[in-house]
Amino acid sequence: MNDKDIELLEESFKKFYFDNFNLIHVPENPSQREFGFQKFNSKMSRHLSLKSDKELRLLLMEKIPSDVYCSNACYSFPNLPMNEKDWKNAELIFDIDAKDLDVSNRDKHSCVKCTECNEVALFQQSCPTCKSKKLSKITLSCNDCIIAAKDQVKRLEHILVNDFAINQNSIQVFFSGNEGFHIYVNNSEFQIVGAKERAEIVDYIMFRGVIPETFGLPKKFNNKNTSLPDFGELGWRGRLATKLFSPKSKRPQISKKIISSGYVAFQKQLDLIKNEIGVRIDPNVTVDIHRIFRLPGSLNSKSGLAKIHVNDIDNFDPYLDACFIDGDDVEVIANCPIQFSLKNKKFGPYNHETISVPKYAAVYMICKGIANHT
Amino acid sequence: MINLGTDEIVKYPFLAEAGKYLSDKGFSLEQFGTDPDLKRIVSMAFDRIQVASDGKIYNSNSSTNDSSLPMEVFSFLIAVILLKLTGMHTLIRRFSLAEARRSERFLEKDLSNHKDKTKEHLALQILHDLFSITIQKQDDDFIIPISNYLKHSINFHEREWKLINRKVNSGHVYLTSHETVRLVRKEIDLYISSKINSANTPTMIEGFQEYVDKLRILAKKFEVKVVESSEYPPCIKHAIEVLEKGENLSHSGRFMLATFLLARGQQVEQIAPLFKNAPDYNEKVTLYQLNHLSGKNSTTEYKCPSCEKLKSQDLCFAIPECDNIINPIQFGRKRVR
DSSP states (O other), rough: OOHHHHHHHHHHHHHHHHHHHGGGOOOGGGGSSSSEEOTTSEEEEEEEOOHHHHHHHHHHOOOOEEEEEEESSEEETTTTGGGSOOEEEEEEEEEEEGGGTOTGGGGGGEEEEEETTEEEEESOSOOOOOOOOOOEEOOOOHHHHHHHHHHHHHHHHHHHHTSOOOOGEEEEEEEEEESSEEEEESSSSSOOOHHHHHHHHHHHHOOSSGGGGGTTTTOOOOTTTTOOOTTTTTTHHHHHHHHHHGGGGGHHHHHHHHHHHHHHHHHHHHHHHHHHHHHHOOOOHHTTTOOEOOOOOOOTTTOOOOOOEEGGGOOOHHHHHHHOSOOOOOEEEEOSSSSSTTTTTTOEEEEEEEEEEEEEHHHHHHHHHHHEEE | OOOOOOOHHOOOOGGGGGGHHHHHHTTTTHHHHHHHHHHHHHHHHHHHHHHHHTTOOOOOOOOHHSSSOHHHHHHHHHHHHHHHHOOHHHHHHHHHHHHHHHHHHHHHHHHHHOOOHHHHHHHHHHHHHHOOOOOOHHHHHHHHEHOOOOOHHHHOOOOGSSSGGSSTTTTEEEEEEEHHHHHHHHHHHHHHHHHHHOOOOOOOOOOTTHHHHHHHHHHHHHHHHOEEOOOOOOHHHOOOOOOHOOOOOOOHHHHHHHHHHTTTTTHHHHHHHGGGGSSSSOOOHHHHHHHHHHHHSOOOOOOOOHHHHHTTOOOOOOOGGGOOOSSSSGGTTTOOO
């Protein structure tokens, strides 16, 4: 990113924050939170304390950060070093990112950028110009990815409400500002639980660490002591039954096969099913109780899109609803080998071309590292 | 606090205030060393510790409690005195665990006592007052809030205790009476050992010395030497292989490798070259991060993650030699008596 790029991004971000103060607020108990921010091409500043919306706005206007973060944890002394902060509690947060979902055509809307010669090309294993293998992957807008991520969000919500008895009103879903969602659980009994307990919650949600005994097949089994799950059972037993035995009429036949194949085979089968029925959250995010998260309402410097609250997930379109930068024409040199859509408009592909595009598309491409401001 | 009858004190003697209990019954410690009738209680107390140190559970002999003297309570309290006089932590640890397991049996029986609801109620109250667990009975199940369950279950390494392997519904975990009391074994154990550790050590009492000497000899039996092999566990070998191939090792994989090697005594300068082949290698950054993990540049010295954590990060490639270890740094360690 060169100086001209940064100039354009800072000007656009500043305008966004100035025009959208209503979108960005400090969370509950701001004086107990740790804040952090980063400027373009600069290091992260952490362990900051902000006490009000007013202080936050001042920071946004003065520093024009590329990214703003806030802890889910509350501390007695949020601006002291980590081990002196005195952790009190933290909202339970889940991160669902399209990059973790193995969406089948993902490579088609991805390109690579060579970290040695900066060439951008269609997705491949080595740089077509200098043959280097040190490539970074860049993924552009894709509805399939968003649909897959939304599906995971809905499955997560189902488990939180039914298995964990979390009140639906306590669950808040945010678009992350790039290609995923952050799911916040507020005011729950889990607010005070530590990292180890959260790791167990994560494994439960992801269907990890299961043993055949849980699903009715003990190590030393006979026909009498097996109790494979059945349709309509609560929790994972019911969900697994739906996965294993659909359609219903096949249950006796499939049960027989599971029993005759034995314990080890069933363990393998459960391990394979994990990725299909477990919710694909990022485990590290939920378990880390000292993390700082992108602040809702702020812009994401990986895309220029905003992290915003999602009310109606089915009808939410991030490439429209989270795109707030204005549409004034801007000239950029773009090297974007694939097409992308923003605000229902298609852009690209561009091959080292000087083009005039709406500012939101220019910002998007510069943030992705595939264009430069002229 | 819970109001206990003799029946309950026999089952849960660790709930008694030792000094007060003895003086309420009209006895002093000295009498146990000299009074011919009470002397056998010291011998019983010694047996109780010996049984515990063998990893067995001291068996109740109900006939001894029918008399006006609850022998089992006395033998427990005198055992504590003997342990204090002996001062061997290994015996205190073994005794606490065995006593925890003994009380577990009674708790379980009381929890599933369908005839006497007051026994069930008292068992639930002990669990609540001592270990802050709110348990409700629902049909034949005992149900406990998930967050409450997790607080205790994270102490277990067996997979059956993982939340995913439990019946969970509407914010509760469903347990049998056996599982309910098993859940708090460690807490009962800690409760008993902390009570013993915080008790005052009396000066030597006449008639106790011979038992104290025997216990010191007994404790020696449990001294162990640890022999460590230099071989790396499979998770570490795998991480090194990934790096050697020039493939990307995840952040958590790098963290595991670095903290493991630091724990094995390697220096930052020895470890750094391992990361040379990583696609994003930067010598300065690597050294900074390694120094940070080692505690040189930070106030925390980071520890190697547990096997359980590595399993959940898909970094575990367990082999039979990994059985019974809970952290990669224990790999290859053998205890020799």
